[in-house]
Amino acid sequence: MQTGQSTEYQLEAKDLTIGYAQRTICGPLNLHLSAGQGVGIIGANGSGKSTLIRTILGHLPPMHGEIQFLGLPVDEDSKAFRREVAVQIADGTFFEELSVAEHLELVARGHGLLSWQQKVEEELEFFDLQAVAGLPPGELSSGQRRKVLLAATLIRPAQLVLLDEPEQRLDLRIRQKLYARLAALRQSATTLLVVTHDPQLLRQSLDHALLLDEDQGRILSAEAGAQWLER
Numbered sequence: 001m002q003t004g005q006s007t008e009y010q011l012e013a014k015d016l017t018i019g020y021a022q023r024t025i026c027g028p029l030n031l032h033l034s035a036g037q038g039v040g041i042i043g044a045n046g047s048g049k050s051t052l053i054r055t056i057l058g059h060l061p062p063m064h065g066e067i068q069f070l071g072l073p074v075d076e077d078s079k080a081f082r083r084e085v086a087v088q089i090a091d092g093t094f095f096e097e098l099s100v101a102e103h104l105e106l107v108a109r110g111h112g113l114l115s116w117q118q119k120v121e122e123e124l125e126f127f128d129l130q131a132v133a134g135l136p137p138g139e140l141s142s143g144q145r146r147k148v149l150l151a152a153t154l155i156r157p158a159q160l161v162l163l164d165e166p167e168q169r170l171d172l173r174i175r176q177k178l179y180a181r182l183a184a185l186r187q188s189a190t191t192l193l194v195v196t197h198d199p200q201l202l203r204q205s206l207d208h209a210l211l212l213d214e215d216q217g218r219i220l221s222a223e224a225g226a227q228w229l230e231r
């Protein structure tokens with residue numbers, strides 16, 4: 001794919017300040033992510049974690065500074081960005097008329113997966129969704145819907161995966177499986193950026209944390225980030 005001048009880092013935020021209209025939320029932030037790195041975004045409620053994700057995705061303009069993906073300014077409308085970046089944010093949206101399996105099929109086929117039937121089966125099994133595969137997501141529990149969103153994010157190939165509190169509403173067994181899977185994804189050079197309040201996710205799947213605190217960003221080791229969450 002086309003890349004810009006500097007491709008040393010996959011994702012870079014330089015001197016970034018985030019916020020809304022006249023209201024600054026946090027900054028300056030600096031983040032340099034290489035392929036296969038895993039960074040947790042942590043901080044108290046309201047510190048700006050979701051705002052940062054929205055800014056990285058191009059849904060909100062930076063108040064100052066810049067963000068580059070593969071050496072080019074982020075552009076959510078670019079086909080390359082959408083092909084290479086898989087995102088699970090908040091509660092997502094579903095098509096009322098499609099079943100769980102059909103949602104996964106749509107994503108898998110949309111991303112050109114040749115063995116999409118097998119991939120759909122694998123995701124249904126991984127997330128314990130086989131029994132509800134034929135139902136529309138509107139008829140599922142909130143935890144089951146969260147699992148469908150995660151399955152739809154992880155079924156597709158991506159260089160960068162962005163997740164916003166993936167642990168929410170998952171039972172402990174699925175959380176453990178998910179954290180092991182995220183760690184394995186990094187082994188295959190997928191980069192992870194994950195908003196989380198769970199110290200175990202930091203310890204098991206990530207190597208650094210970006211702490212948003214007192215309107216500033218600070219990079220910590222995963223263990224120091226986990227201890228901050230447990231404070």
Ligand SMILES: Nc1ncnc2c1ncn2[C@@H]1O[C@H](COP(=O)(O)OP(=O)(O)OP(=O)(O)O)[C@@H](O)[C@H]1O
Nearest residue numbers: 020023025043044045046047048049050051052212
């Ligand atoms: N659309 C908006 N317009 C103006 N301010 C907003 C908007 N959305 C969020 N904010 C403010 O931005 C700040 C950061 O919100 P954000 O949702 O990024 O926090 P967060 O760290 O993700 O919180 P949480 O841990 O509760 O999910 C909050 O003070 C919030 O009130």
